[in-house]
Amino acid sequence: MKKHLLALAITTLAASSVFAQAGDTLAKIKASGSVSLGVRESSGLGYTLGNGKYVGFHTEMGERVLADVQKQLGLAKLNITYQPVTSQNRIPLVQNGTVDIECGSTTNNAARQKDVSFAVTTYVExxxxxxxxxxxxxxxxxxxxxxxxxxxxxxxxxxxxxxxxxxxxxxxxxxxxxxxxxxxxxxxxxxxxxxxxxxxxxxxxxxxxxxxxxxxxxxxxxxxPIACMLRKDDTAFKKAVDDSIKRQIADGSLAKLYDKWFMQPIPPANVKVGLPISEATKAAWASPNDKPMEDYAKK
Missing domain, CATH: 3.40.190.10 (Periplasmic binding protein-like II)
Incomplete structure (x- = not known):
């Protein structure tokens, strides 16, 4: 009986540890040395070239965010798993821990904020x-x-x-x-x-x-407003992501990344999209925030 109770206690403790890490993404990343990045296969902000290669404005920005997270955690190496998501499954995959951060083309709105958190807006669609x-x-x-x-x-x-x-x-x-x-x-x-x-x-x-x-x-x-999606109520990870994005805005690297993916020829056909940065996106970068689209509609 005592052995049974001991086994149950160990199982409960292990499960508690998993749930704790699920709510603390930075701890999860540090413990595992890996992170899951949610990506899109045919979005304007991220897409696939095939053979597991994912590219695009939001994909590359997400990679830079994770490089900053790696530095913050002092990890010599960080393995990124690219997890394709769809419009239907992206929120559940973030909620259940399959995806740690989703940088696709997800609109930040009030309804979704009940289920997930959003980083500061990086593109206004x-x-x-x-x-x-x-x-x-x-x-x-x-x-x-x-x-x-x-x-x-x-x-x-x-x-x-x-x-x-x-x-x-x-x-x-x-x-x-x-x-x-x-x-x-x-x-x-x-x-x-x-x-x-x-x-x-x-x-x-x-x-x-x-x-x-x-x-x-x-x-x-x-x-x-389009933003990277995170698990809800994980303030430390959200701060790390937001700080990286604000750094990319401040040093001009995000603007250069936009130019690379929207104003220059891109793979696979080396044709440029030709979509200049909008005034709304510039305004979002000038005052970084995570306001939902309903706040934009009030203007």
């Missing part, structure tokens, strides 16, 4: 509409009777429907499993428009077979 250049679609009103694509697990179509200019407009919705799949719906003619973050639209157009065949049109549907 504008939701727009991509169409074929010869479609005749130039605004929301032209979507009446059309088929509109978006990606499962995102808020873009809901944002479109809530837009005051969408009143009385009837359109059919189709969903891609990821952003590349959604763009394929537009490319193949199964959708007349693709509603999504402007950076994602621009990146997919630049990587397409004929970039000149597409254009981004219409009104800005929504302004959304």
């Amino acid at each position: 504008e939701v727009r509409i991509a169409v074929k250049a010869n479609s005749g679609i130039t605004a929301i009103k032209d979507l009446n009777g059309k088929t509109v694509a978006t990606t499962t697990g995102t808020t873009s179509v809901q944002t479109l429907r809530k837009n005051e200019r969408a009143g009385g407009i009837d359109f059919k919705e189709v969903y891609g499993k990821d952003h590349a799949d959604s763009f394929l719906l537009l490319e193949s003619g199964r959708a007349d428009a693709f509603v999504m973050d402007g950076s994602i639209l621009a990146a997919n157009i630049s990587k397409s077979k004929a970039p000149g065949d597409y254009k981004i049109v219409g009104e800005v549907l929504s302004v959304e």
Whole structure:
């Protein structure tokens, strides 16, 4: 009986240690010498080149954050595991400890803040509409009777429907499993428009077979702060991440990184996205904060 109780106590202690580390990411990283970075496979801020290689503005920024964390913890080496996430599974994977920090293209909003924490905003997104250049679609009103694509697990179509200019407009919705799949719906003619973050639209157009065949049109549907996602109530790790991002802003390296990924030719096709940094993103960098998109809507 005593042996049974001792075994139970040891098991309970071990489990408590695991849960404690799950809530203390810095301790988890220091103990294991490894960290899991959540990345996207076809986002405008991060994507894959195949064979386990992940690149892009937010991916590389995340790597720099983790390099600063490594220095803070005094680790000679830090092994980064790249964990692909989707719009549907990204929050659960952060919550359950599979992903320690997700730097994809996640909007910081009030609903998500109930489940996870966000680092300071690193990109302010504008939701727009991509169409074929010869479609005749130039605004929301032209979507009446059309088929509109978006990606499962995102808020873009809901944002479109809530837009005051969408009143009385009837359109059919189709969903891609990821952003590349959604763009394929537009490319193949199964959708007349693709509603999504402007950076994602621009990146997919630049990587397409004929970039000149597409254009981004219409009104800005929504302004959304994009930030790296962390587990909730882990203040020490959030501070480490925020401090790194603020350092990258202050020394100009984040601006250089933006230029590299949006204004210069990028792999795999060595075509530039051509998306100059917006005034909203500049403002977010000038006063680093983790405000949700609802605060932007109040302006």
